[in-house]
Amino acid sequence: MAMKGCLSVTKYFLFVFNLFFFILGGVLLCFGLWILFDRSSFATMIGSSTPTLKIFSYVLSGVGILTMLLGFLGCLGSLKEIKCLLGFYFAFLLLLFAAQITVGVLVYTQRSSVNFAVGKYVENIIKNYEIVTNETDLQEGLDFAQEQMSCCGWFAPEDWMKNQKIYENSSLNLYPCSCRNISSFFPNPTINGTVNATDISLPEHSRGFCTATSRNNWPVYKIGCMNSVQAFIINNFICIIGVCIGIALLELFVMTLSMCLCRNLDQNYNKLARYS
Structure with a gap:
């Protein structure tokens, strides 16, 4: 029973x-x-x-x-x-x-191999950004990741120098809009450390490419997305x-x-x- x-x-x-x-x-x-x-x-x-x-x-x-x-x-x-x-x-x-x-x-x-493979995959998306039209979803996904994780490129922002459009139009000082560091557009902080909203001058769009004042002074995040992902996992x-x-x-x-x-x-x- x-x-x-x-x-x-x-x-x-x-x-x-x-x-x-x-x-x-x-x-x-x-x-x-x-x-x-x-x-x-x-x-x-x-x-x-x-x-x-x-x-x-x-x-x-x-x-x-x-x-x-x-x-x-x-x-x-x-x-x-x-x-x-x-x-x-x-x-x-x-x-x-x-x-x-x-x-x-x-x-x-195999974390080193996985990291290298993901890096090559992201690098390929960066190279073809706004060049290959059939990868629009992947490119928008990369934009979303860079915006949400406050990062630029995979290893470093310099990854974007491999993009054909940026390379061929070097005189235009192009940079990816989704990488922009908003704090770079607040030139006049107040005494207590906050920013003055009247000094904001942001590009109207957050996709595609924006124009910087200097090729050596992109207003972007200085950390690569690989480091952001690793920090998220550790935290x-x-x-x-x-x-x-x-x-x-x-x-x-x-x-x-x-x-x-x-x-x-x-x-x-x-x-x-x-x-x-």
Whole structure:
């Protein structure tokens, strides 16, 4: 009786747990599709960039589909006591867990290679900025990152000297508008250290190229985006590690429950028989 009661509790706990995940996956999928099909108005509402929201919508939709599939396998397998579905559920969780561990180890051990590869990717976007028209989303995404993270280029602002448009029009003193350091446009600070708003003289646009007074005096952030990303990771390291450990422990706990339920089902009883 104690064993049956324990199995019943495990079965219904898995069912409720995965039902919640199935509903959560559906919400994420709907939210991702909403952003995807109504991206412009959503970007206007929250003040974000359209390319960034496009990537975000794809990520949300993919996570939603994955979560719904996982929840469906767990719900049906536990409630109907179908061993093959419970086996698929366990294997799926195990594969996901192994993939997370593998990615974490690879990122940590190959961080120099990853940093170099990302740097080359960003460098290619910078070189083709406003030159290649089919990379508009990537270019706007770079603009958004530089604005939000207060950085310029990947390694340093000098990365932009490799841009063909800046190189060919050196006499115009062009620089990327998304890199501009707003504090550079406040020439007359007040006594208490604040700035005088009447002295603001900013370019009207924040995309594309702006013109500086001197080629050697760009009013831009002096730090590269690589350093900003590293600073963000270091400042939030404890939170990131805590979330990763929490997800890993949850996956291990659910995998243990699903395997216990699967192994203790009646070997001679096949729930699929009732549907044949």
